[in-house]
Each structure stands twice: as structure tokens, then as C-alpha cells.
Amino acid sequence: MDRKQVAKATTKVISSYLTYQAVQTVLAQLMETNPTLARWLHSFSSRSILQDGEVYLLALLAENQELAFRIMTVREYLVEEIMDDLPEMVSHDIKHKNSQHRKQQLEKLSQLSIIEPSSHLESSSE
């Protein structure tokens, strides 16, 4: 496993996801101030490839520069707001979920071993 490559790919995924979240934020603001533009942006965002934040922004820059700049500003704000907490949150999330999965699996196995001896007893008493 190439650590650097994984870090780089993960960075791209987070950047694109924060772009998606920035679009949602701008959409919510526009719903209050300019519903017609909100509808246009909503329709544009479902047509365009929001999977890749940069491809999406390039397409939006060609159609509505002001909106694209606004989304870019919001994603820059978002990254400052949330990024510092994320390493601990993700680390905790993965450790907690792993421990839950292990616990549930152990419970399943111990239930199986409780059921099995009793079914043995039943079959031996027949």
C-alpha cells in the first residue's frame, strides 16, 4: 500500500465532498433569497458531475461565474471550519465501528454455541 497515494486520493474525495456540501449550503441560502436561481442551480447540479468537485466547478464557471465563485468561497470556509476536528472524529468513528462489529460477531458466535449444545442435548434425549 502506498501511503502517499492513499492520502492523495482521500484528499480528492474530501475536497469533492466539501464542494457538494458547499453547493447544498448555497442552495439553502438561495431558496430564501432567490428561489428561481435556486431551482436553476438544483437542476444544473443534478445534470453535472458533482462526483468530481473540480469538473463540476469548471462546468458551473462556464454557465454562472458568480455562483461558482460563491460555492468556492463556501467550500474554503467549510474546510477551515471542520477539517481540524476530522482526524480525531474519523479515528474514533472507525475504532468504535470496528469494536461494535467485533462485539456483535462475538455475540452471534456465543449464541450459536449456546444453541448448538442444547440441540445436541435434544437430539441425544430423543
Add this chain to the structure above:
Amino acid sequence: MDRKQVAKATTKVISSYLTYQAVQTVLAQLMETNPTLARWLHSFSSRSILQDGEVYLLALLAENQELAFRIMTVREYLVEEIMDDLPEMVSHDIKHKNSQHRKQQLEKLSQLSIIEPSSHLESSSE
């Protein structure tokens, strides 16, 4: 925008993505040591919902506990390895891309303003 909600949703996206990367790592290891199992995991992973890491792991735990535990261990290792660098990487990535988009847009606009005056001259000389 609810900062906490965005941080939580982003955490889930990263956890799922690191699970996907852990699957790729285990797949690459198995290709060397146990190609038959690698083919099985590859086929399983394209059938199951790898979009949500926890749903994927629950399904895999039911079919092959050892592999699921191995992927869980790898994703825990991955998060320790790369997470600390990510805030700076994502922040740099978004700022750099934003600045590139702004620069390219300015260049486009300045090219347009160069073309426009000359076409004015042409039409006035006709």
C-alpha cells in the same frame, strides 16, 4: 449550515472511503498469496454496497468473518497512517484549486476583452 452535521457527514464519507481503500489493500495482498480468495472478494465487493463501509462490512462478516476482520484492521491502520496530514492537504488542495479556477476565469475574461475591442476597430474601419 450546521457545522457539526457537515463534520459528521464528512466523517462518514471518509470512513467509508478508507474502508474501500482497505479492501483494495487486502485484494492486492490476496492476489499474491491466495488468488482464488482474491477473486471471490473482488466479486463480493462489486456485488455489495461498498458505498457504505459499515453495510459492506456487515455483509462480509456474514460471509467471511476472517476477511472482514482483516479489512477492519487495515482501515484502522490506514486512519492512523494518513489522517493527521489530511487537514493541511485538503485545505491546501481547495485553496490551490480555487485560486487556479479564479486565475483561469480572469484569463478567459481578459482574452474576451482583447478580442472585443479589436472586433470593434474592424467594424468601424469597414
